Amino acid sequence: xxxxxxxxxxxxxxxxxxxxxxxxxxxxxxxxxxxxxxxxxxxxxxxxxxxxxxxxxxxxxxxxxxxxxxxxxxxxxxxxxxxxxxxxxxxxxxxxxxxxxxxxxxxxxxxxxxxxxxxxxxxxxxxxxxxxxxxxxxxxxxxxxxxxxxxxxxxxxxxxxxxxxxxxxxxxxxxxxxxxxxxxxxxxxxxxxxxxxxxxxxxxxxxxxxxxxxxxxxxxxxxxxxxxxxxxxxxxxxxxxxxxxxxxxxxxxxxxxxxxxxxxxxxxxxxxxxxxxxxxxxxxxxxxxxxxxxxxxxxxxxxxxxxxxxxxxxxxxxxxxxxxxxxxxxxxxxxxxxxxxxxxxxxxxxxxxxxxxxxxxxxxxxxxxxxxxxxxxxxxxx
Amino acid sequence: xxxxxxxxxxxxxxxxxxxxxxxxxxxxxxxxxxxxxxxxxxxxxxxxxxxxxxxxxxxxxxxxxxxxxxxxxxxxxxxxxxxxxxxxxxxxxxxxxxxxxxxxxxxxxxxxxxxxxxxxxxxxxxxxxxxxxxxxxxxxxxxxxxxxxxxxxxxxxxxxxxxxxxxxxxxxxxxxxxxxxxxxxxxxxxxxxxxxxxxxxxxxxxxxxxxxxxxxxxxxxxxxxxxxxxxxxxxxxxxxxxxxxxxxxxxxxxxxxxxxxxxxxxxxxxxxxxxxxxxxxxxxxxxxxxxxxxxxxxxx
Numbered sequence: 001x002x003x004x005x006x007x008x009x010x011x012x013x014x015x016x017x018x019x020x021x022x023x024x025x026x027x028x029x030x031x032x033x034x035x036x037x038x039x040x041x042x043x044x045x046x047x048x049x050x051x052x053x054x055x056x057x058x059x060x061x062x063x064x065x066x067x068x069x070x071x072x073x074x075x076x077x078x079x080x081x082x083x084x085x086x087x088x089x090x091x092x093x094x095x096x097x098x099x100x101x102x103x104x105x106x107x108x109x110x111x112x113x114x115x116x117x118x119x120x121x122x123x124x125x126x127x128x129x130x131x132x133x134x135x136x137x138x139x140x141x142x143x144x145x146x147x148x149x150x151x152x153x154x155x156x157x158x159x160x161x162x163x164x165x166x167x168x169x170x171x172x173x174x175x176x177x178x179x180x181x182x183x184x185x186x187x188x189x190x191x192x193x194x195x196x197x198x199x200x201x202x203x204x205x206x207x208x209x210x211x212x213x214x215x216x217x218x219x220x221x222x223x224x225x226x227x228x229x230x231x232x233x234x235x236x237x238x239x240x241x242x243x244x245x246x247x248x249x250x251x252x253x254x255x256x257x258x259x260x261x262x263x264x265x266x267x268x269x270x271x272x273x274x275x276x277x278x279x280x281x282x283x284x285x286x287x288x289x290x291x292x293x294x295x296x297x298x299x300x301x302x303x304x305x306x307x308x309x310x311x312x313x314x315x316x317x318x319x320x321x322x323x324x325x326x327x328x329x330x331x332x333x334x335x336x337x338x339x340x341x342x343x344x345x346x347x348x349x350x351x352x353x354x355x356x357x358x359x360x361x362x363x364x365x366x367x368x369x370x371x372x373x374x375x376x377x378x379x380x381x382x
Numbered sequence: 383x384x385x386x387x388x389x390x391x392x393x394x395x396x397x398x399x400x401x402x403x404x405x406x407x408x409x410x411x412x413x414x415x416x417x418x419x420x421x422x423x424x425x426x427x428x429x430x431x432x433x434x435x436x437x438x439x440x441x442x443x444x445x446x447x448x449x450x451x452x453x454x455x456x457x458x459x460x461x462x463x464x465x466x467x468x469x470x471x472x473x474x475x476x477x478x479x480x481x482x483x484x485x486x487x488x489x490x491x492x493x494x495x496x497x498x499x500x501x502x503x504x505x506x507x508x509x510x511x512x513x514x515x516x517x518x519x520x521x522x523x524x525x526x527x528x529x530x531x532x533x534x535x536x537x538x539x540x541x542x543x544x545x546x547x548x549x550x551x552x553x554x555x556x557x558x559x560x561x562x563x564x565x566x567x568x569x570x571x572x573x574x575x576x577x578x579x580x581x582x583x584x585x586x587x588x589x590x591x592x593x594x595x596x597x598x599x600x601x602x603x604x605x606x607x608x609x610x611x612x613x614x615x616x617x618x619x620x621x622x623x624x625x626x627x628x629x630x631x632x633x634x635x636x637x638x639x640x641x642x643x644x645x646x647x648x649x650x651x652x653x654x655x656x657x658x659x660x661x662x663x664x665x666x667x668x669x670x671x672x673x674x675x676x677x678x679x680x681x682x
Contacts, residue, residue: 270541
């Protein structure tokens with residue numbers, strides 16, 4: 001598992017304890033070796049990477065998905081070295097939004113990005129990223145949004161159950177200086193200077209395929225093979241797996257792959273039920289996870305699972321990914337007119353949460369979550 | 383609207399069935415596009431060229447460029463007439479054209495192409511046809527290609543049709559009876575909600591479109607019959623509503639856990655008026671004052 005202290009340093013003494021020893025040492029026992037502090041930030045040899053934080057439960061290094069509500073549902077964030085699979089909604093409107101939030105968060109935290117798509121040019125995708133809310137005018141925007149609500153009832157202060165007012169709400173407003181998890185304004189585009197200052201690699205399949213028209217026969221689809229080679233070369237050259245010792249500061253590679261499994265990637269699992277290379281996507285995910293586990297990277301993949309005809313493939317793909325989130329939009333279905341759902345645009349299902357170095361996983365208690373796309377924001381509520 | 387389909391650049395999927403054929407609509411759209419002065423290329427696979435050109439005027443026939451795959455699809459005769467490379471070669475040749483200006487490409491039909499090509503190759507080629515961003519010479523700036531594809535939806539499984547629909551900017555499903563045909567159009571614009579429309583139309587013998595009314599969207603179900611609501615608050619033994627005086631009295635009540643300043647003072651320094659509480663106890667006959675031996679069985 002790509003925990004920060006084991007990657008690249010190879011130092012011993014990795015058994016960090018959850019209860020860090022206090023500053024004034026009461027005991028006479030001294031810890032031998034480098035102090036590997038999980039939650040203790042005074043660990044001397046660890047350089048903390050911007051935009052990440054260790055999980056409070058198991059010390060795993062987490063990155064934000066760009067949507068703080070989703071981070072909360074996933075147990076704090078997306079663990080480095082894992083794959084988040086987003087099952088697309090039917091008309092592919094909301095899943096690109098989550099994809100863009102992930103990439104925008106990478107730009108703000110100054111991570112390196114790798115964007116792969118068979119449908120759109122990665123440069124175009126990056127142009128359409130949402131702009132972050134700046135600290136000073138964020139509160140104003142939020143108040144503006146809440147005032148548009150038609151609820152006439154005032155905020156009644158609780159008199160009898162006053163202890164409940166102190167509980168944190170599901171969707172808190174933007175914290176002014178938070179280095180983990182930012183808020184984005186969907187109606188605005190990210191400023192150009194932020195894009196230019198960021199480092200990104202793009203993989204656009206038609207460009208790579210047009211150079212070689214001959215289709216080779218192998219078990220993995222041609223497009224997938226090229227993508228895996230590309231990812232591996234980037235990880236190796238830029239030293240995310242510790243192979244080239246990085247002189248400069250360690251950084252996270254955020255990989256985003258769009259529409260994996262669609263026919264544009266050369267995979268026909270969406271077209272027929274018994275397809276020729278039905279194992280292509282599953283092999284791809286397996287190899288990708290192997291690459292991710294040995295490097296400092298996190299990956300978000302969107303898959304049009306509503307098109308996949310073979311249910312066994314969907315089950316295998318779910319098992320091979322770490323975290324799986326499904327989006328179901330109400331457009332065109334009978335739920336659109338259901339009064340229960342009238343405030344929301346769709347449901348979000350958390351299908352799987354990984355158990356990383358753990359026996360249990362952090363499943364949230366709330367099972368029915370809906371999302372809505374307001375003019376500026378994408379919110380998840382229950 | 384059916385007539386604005388051509389203005390929508392990109393890939394338009396026409397789905398027809400045995401009850402309602404779509405070739406006449408395809409020809410009507412071709413005629414419209416030719417009359418607008420666009421270049422029209424037709425890839426004919428299912429019917430012969432003569433049969434396809436039947437019904438078109440002389441000038442339209444001169445304007446369209448017909449690529450004939452019907453006569454010799456596998457290029458057995460090896461003449462210049464036949465298209466080299468088969469269907470895939472023909473499609474790729476269409477991709478590579480560099481003429482400026484709006485182009486309409488009609489594929490008749492996609493079902494035939496799907497039988498001869500793998501689905502993924504066709505999808506990738508269609509995508510390349512409708513988005514020509516990466517032209518080698520970089521001359522085509524904005525995508526001005528409209529690709530009309532005719533698909534016989536009964537020949538294919540749902541997965542294939544779904545995959546092609548997800549690529550399309552607009553999807554027209556034809557249905558109808560003898561007298562009236564209606565087209566149900568779904569516009570899928572990127573990053574916007576899809577819109578649905580149903581329009582009745584008929585095609586005149588000279589292949590011009592005659593649009594009739596737009597049907598209202600059928601996806602608005604009627605609200606269920608209003609059930610007689612039973613009001614549960616009618617026969618209650620207690621009062622659910624508060625009058626104003628009662629509300630005021632309720633608001634002014636100090637709650638036990640509400641720490642007001644008077645209460646704080648009262649607790650901190652007990653005034654002379656308050657007596658400290660005392661317990662008065664009178665021992666009963668059976669009470670045992672000896673705490674150590676509750677059962678009285680130790681014989682000391």
